[in-house]
Amino acid sequence: MDRVGDGDFVRVRVLDGTYEGAVLSCHRPTQQLTMQRVKDVETGRMHARMTFHWTEITKIEVLERANKEMPCATKETSSKEGVPVAASPVKTPPSKQASHSRRRSGGATTTTGSVHYDLVKTKEKFEKMVACVRQFKIIGLGLEGINLGKAGMVTIIQISCSVQTYIVDFQAIGRYCFEHAAFVDMLQSDQYLKVIHDSRNVSAALFNFKIRLENVFDTQVADFVIRRNTHKKVPRFISGLGDCLMRYLKMTEEQVDFHKYAHQCLKSNFKVWSIRPISVELLDAAAKDVLYLPALHQAMMKAHFSDFTRGFQVYLEAGRSVSRPKCSSGVMPQLKDLYSFECCCEQKDC
Template sequence: MDPAPSILSCIIGKTMKITTTNGCFQGVLFSVHADRAFTLIKVKDLKTGEAVQGAKLFFGQHVLNVEQVEESKSVGQEVEGETLEERSHILSLTTAQSNQEEPFNALQEIQHAVEPVEESKCVGQEVEGKALKERSHILLLKTAQSNQDEPFNALQAIKHAVDTEEVVYTVIDQFQTLFQPTIRHLQRQKVLSLAAACLKLGHYQKLCWLQVATRNHVYLFDILTMGPGVFKNGLQVMLQDKSILKVIHDGRLLADILFHQYGVTLTNVFDTQVGDVYLFSMETGGFLPQRTATLKDCLIRYLNMPSTHVNFLNVKQTLMKGIPNVWSDRPISATLLKVLALEVLHLLDLRQVMLDNMLADFTLLVNSYLNAPYPGRANALNRTEISCSELPKELQLLCVLQQERRTKALKEYDVNQQGFLTRS
């Protein structure tokens, strides 16, 4: 007989102390997930003594120990000089076998208990209708300046960076109410923009957020909370629909995660990072740049956006280096949600400008083609017959343009050993 149901029923709702690689926390066990993650509510950071707003998710690979805390001896309550360690004890559970009476480590038992749990019981799935609505936390980070040792509030830094723009977004973190109407709305679109936020676990990337934007609205899908069911219940159809164009900046990581972890093949994609390389080659007569451009580079270069409007991308990168699990923490602040929304907000405009630039040479050739001073142009009846096989001089202009651009590029850029142009 499988002991998992009885074991989980014994510990859900109990006050637990969880020791991780990053600290020690105490709270009420809300749920145990199929991928050996734990969700606590009413959480307190035992190191700082501060309460953590909302629920907090703990990944199994970061958990060192799980202990049950006696209900009558809560944290911060002095009991005749007892230390915090003495007020907690290792959770003792018995298996279904009547001949086993020895207690054992709670972490090992929970890990054993969740093994048979079906995949549909995904990370963060709502239990008893409770949603993770509180979305604020403080993130401390040191600046990159070597002469500054004092930490600053990274959340405030990001808030200052995103205050310059307004964006309308909706968070989709449960299957009830909003999910299906949103999926139907997205499937009716012709063009969408995409981005993703991931948690890096060594060489492994875990998808935390998927950002999808239409022309007027951004939808933030909480993949970590909703689990694989988010794709099986509609997102996969939209992502694989060849009639819907998806605009993304450097979609390699997202395409890899979608295919290998969720069986989703991303189709009909316009990648703005590829578009930038293509346009650079056009502008320089066939040369390639020594590196690809960031989203910030492209927004400034093609949309003429002030650097102050895209500073949030810099802060985001710095934040991810200082707090690698920033996108996996739950709850997440409204400021960070706005960062996710802003990341996809301008991709549709960026694609349109890139397309116009890509067609610039074509438009130039067509105008030259149509406006050429053919003999007898003033009188169509006397026009000399035009050969359809001979390449007109007007179309040969393309070679002249390319040669002029190559000559100009060699004056403006340095050429590295691989023959690529070095651009700042």
């Protein structure tokens, strides 16, 4: 694949569509491609800016080169870290915890390190956020608060989609968030997939507002099932978000420091999410807590269906072979050999 540089006009194919636009930045540490003046090829709709994680991209084409080329990836990373190539979804490791932040004048769009998010503190901004997020069918969702659950208090709502990540200051906006018809409909609708890590407290907190979460993909449960199926025994422990990010998105322990930082703050002060103003480091952690959930969902689905896809490949190769076998009701020897290999996994530790 040709290298992608800032200013290049590219066409990006992802799982939910095709987009064209100018490359604003291509950041290797986070493996994020940010484009501006983006056009949805299928609908013609224009977006000011969109950010794609490499795990979402199936193909990228350079339509027009800018004057100065800045490589998005080197040959060393193309096979291991995952340069976007046709029909080969790739991995999405995050950046380390942010070292700086800046705020755009006239708005609440904030950049912490290389992570972009909107801090929503007014009803007007909240309505715009809902209108934007409702355009996407898969969203990352999280809540923070004091003793979050049935008897706790919500202070922060985190939402991510393909375009942007949002942090809603529930203390500033109040119950209006959970009285907003379109937002409540999105949470309860089976038309939107909500990706959450450990949905128990989130579900309990929302139920206090008479909101019943539907169509949820819980990454903690998914990890439990995948490990059970892989190792043929029930795992002894459930995994935290950091473990899942390292296991499925191949992130390093250093790259999930943001998750540990938030837990340390919460351990030292259980009311930390109610303190205003929210620290830059906590905002960074809150944004990253949901930023990678859609990519994690995709990676887990791939892992879950890996047995199926390997079997499909056996059939495809058999159909292409010179001595093509006749179709019958019997099980192909290659298929038996493939799945008998699974017994080897039983010796592995969960």
